[in-house]
Amino acid sequence: MNSIVTKADWQARAHALCIPDKPFINGRFVSSRSDSTFSPINPATGEEICKIGIGSSLDVDEAVASARDAYEDGRWRSAPPLRKKQVLLRIADLIEQHGDELALLDVLEMGKTISNARAELAFSSGFFRYYAEAVDKLYGDVVPSDLSTLGYHLYEPRGVVGAITPWNFPLIMASLKAAPILAAGNSLVLKPSEVASTSTLRLAELAVEAGLPPGVFNVVPGLGRTVGEAIGRHMDVDMLSFTGSTRTGRQLLRYSGESNGKALLLELGGKSPQVVGADMRPDLEAMVTQIIHEAFWNQGQWCVARSRLIVEESFHDELVDAIVRASEHLVPGDTLDPDTTFGAIATLGQMARVRSYIDAAYDEGARLLSPEGKIDGCFMAPMVFGDVSPTMKIAKEEIFGPVLSVLTFKTFDEALRIANDTSYGLAATVWTKNMTRAHAAVRDLRAGKLAVRSRPGGGEQTGFALSTEPWGSSGFGVEGGMSGLRSYCRLKGVEFVCG
Numbered sequence: 001m002n003s004i005v006t007k008a009d010w011q012a013r014a015h016a017l018c019i020p021d022k023p024f025i026n027g028r029f030v031s032s033r034s035d036s037t038f039s040p041i042n043p044a045t046g047e048e049i050c051k052i053g054i055g056s057s058l059d060v061d062e063a064v065a066s067a068r069d070a071y072e073d074g075r076w077r078s079a080p081p082l083r084k085k086q087v088l089l090r091i092a093d094l095i096e097q098h099g100d101e102l103a104l105l106d107v108l109e110m111g112k113t114i115s116n117a118r119a120e121l122a123f124s125s126g127f128f129r130y131y132a133e134a135v136d137k138l139y140g141d142v143v144p145s146d147l148s149t150l151g152y153h154l155y156e157p158r159g160v161v162g163a164i165t166p167w168n169f170p171l172i173m174a175s176l177k178a179a180p181i182l183a184a185g186n187s188l189v190l191k192p193s194e195v196a197s198t199s200t201l202r203l204a205e206l207a208v209e210a211g212l213p214p215g216v217f218n219v220v221p222g223l224g225r226t227v228g229e230a231i232g233r234h235m236d237v238d239m240l241s242f243t244g245s246t247r248t249g250r251q252l253l254r255y256s257g258e259s260n261g262k263a264l265l266l267e268l269g270g271k272s273p274q275v276v277g278a279d280m281r282p283d284l285e286a287m288v289t290q291i292i293h294e295a296f297w298n299q300g301q302w303c304v305a306r307s308r309l310i311v312e313e314s315f316h317d318e319l320v321d322a323i324v325r326a327s328e329h330l331v332p333g334d335t336l337d338p339d340t341t342f343g344a345i346a347t348l349g350q351m352a353r354v355r356s357y358i359d360a361a362y363d364e365g366a367r368l369l370s371p372e373g374k375i376d377g378c379f380m381a382p383m384v385f386g387d388v389s390p391t392m393k394i395a396k397e398e399i400f401g402p403v404l405s406v407l408t409f410k411t412f413d414e415a416l417r418i419a420n421d422t423s424y425g426l427a428a429t430v431w432t433k434n435m436t437r438a439h440a441a442v443r444d445l446r447a448g449k450l451a452v453r454s455r456p457g458g459g460e461q462t463g464f465a466l467s468t469e470p471w472g473s474s475g476f477g478v479e480g481g482m483s484g485l486r487s488y489c490r491l492k493g494v495e496f497v498c499g
């Protein structure tokens with residue numbers, strides 16, 4: 001039997017999709033209390049996907065009340081660890097079983113290619129598996145004391161946790177937030193981005209099918225200014241975990257300060273560097289595949305995109321030439337065609353933003369090194385700009401699109417200075433075979449996630465276990481790994497005197 005799924009198959013499946021479009025509260029889909037709606041648009045075709053209520057503070061009140069009831073009666077919080085583990089593992093199974101459907105929802109709403117969306121499923125299920133296994137490994141510790149006293153630390157859930165996610169990896173982001181929040185025993189109210197909310201709604205439904213008690217995982221779709229602000233200002237939300245722009249992150253700080261001072265975890269913008277030494281010349285071809293992946297994955301729409309290439313002057317021409325040649329294989333096209341190598345930019349608004357940076361690049365004297373591709377609707381090919389100086393807008397500001405800025409260095413100190421010359425500090429990659437340089441990079445680079453590579457490949461095994469915390473304008477709070485689980489816990493110090 002031929003098991004290859006063709007473009008026509010994906011089109012037929014997309015056509016047959018049942019698209020969730022209502023808040024998911026207390027284990028079921030309910031009508032939004034808002035009268036107005038918004039419509040997610042498929043950026044690849046311009047077609048409206050569905051209509052969703054813009055949401056209101058009443059929807060949020062209902063979701064928070066449901067999460068609070070679930071938390072207080074302990075239906076999930078007090079469940080035995082092995083039960084929690086079983087449910088989270090089952091959610092991972094269901095993500096895989098319904099992978100095609102979930103991938104399609106993300107493709108239709110935000111324009112990634114079907115092959116990328118399917119490749120990303122392993123991250124979503126992987127977060128649930130990792131945190132399922134972590135549930136019964138969250139140990140407190142015993143502190144030294146006199147013999148009549150037992151002093152110890154206890155990790156407890158924080159209570160009702162709100163989460164607000166962006167549109168670039170809708171299902172991954174929902175999983176990255178939900179898996180540790182639930183594993184820690186909290187109840188959750190999640191607002192996905194209005195650009196792409198349907199896979200998150202379906203995820204919550206699957207979680208209940210997996211055995212998660214109703215009320216523990218609620219999803220309220222809607223706009224930032226309606227649902228997002230209402231979660232941010234809610235007096236009964238104990239913590240808020242956010243991934244999105246630095247601008248919105250700052251607003252959430254304000255909402256917290258003006259409401260109940262809820263704890264925040266903020267993963268914000270980035271302008272991450274990729275430093276490449278000339279000593280990597282022997283690995284040129286294989287290394288370029290990874291450089292391109294880190295710059296242009298998801299059409300460059302990811303906060304850890306290494307959008308500044310900082311290359312040793314003597315290696316510049318060779319490296320740029322190889323990057324430009326390799327990027328020519330990234331050709332924008334039909335997102336439902338499994339052979340398409342490059343998807344769409346998520347919205348026309350985002351496209352306008354990317355175009356404004358391209359204009360600024362030309363105005364400030366940067367030079368396009370890649371072939372000039374056609375910009376059509378939400379489609380554009382990757383662009384590589386040279387003659388970029390550290391003060392130019394395309395070297396300083398987050399573009400969130402497929403635009404790579406190339407800068408050069410003569411000494412490694414200069415490379416690190418340029419890499420750190422940003423208010424952000426989300427991620428960085430350094431390529432070198434020189435131990436002294438590698439050590440200096442680890443010591444001096446301001447980045448939450450740092451990859452130091454002396455050869456191409458590797459790194460696949462760290463995906464779930466690594467914990468990272470951003471610097472500066474990129475936010476604060478640890479995500480990933482066991483420390484990421486502890487972010488969603490409260491630490492209680494117990495002094496137990498008995499006998």
Ligand code: ADP
Nearest residue numbers: 165166192193194223224225228229244245248
């Ligand atoms: P982007 O520009 O990439 O869309 P945003 O920070 O605007 O990044 O959006 C990320 C998430 O934050 C989305 O779910 C969005 O609806 C939400 N959001 C936007 N503005 C606000 C706000 N004022 N309050 C709360 N949430 C918001």
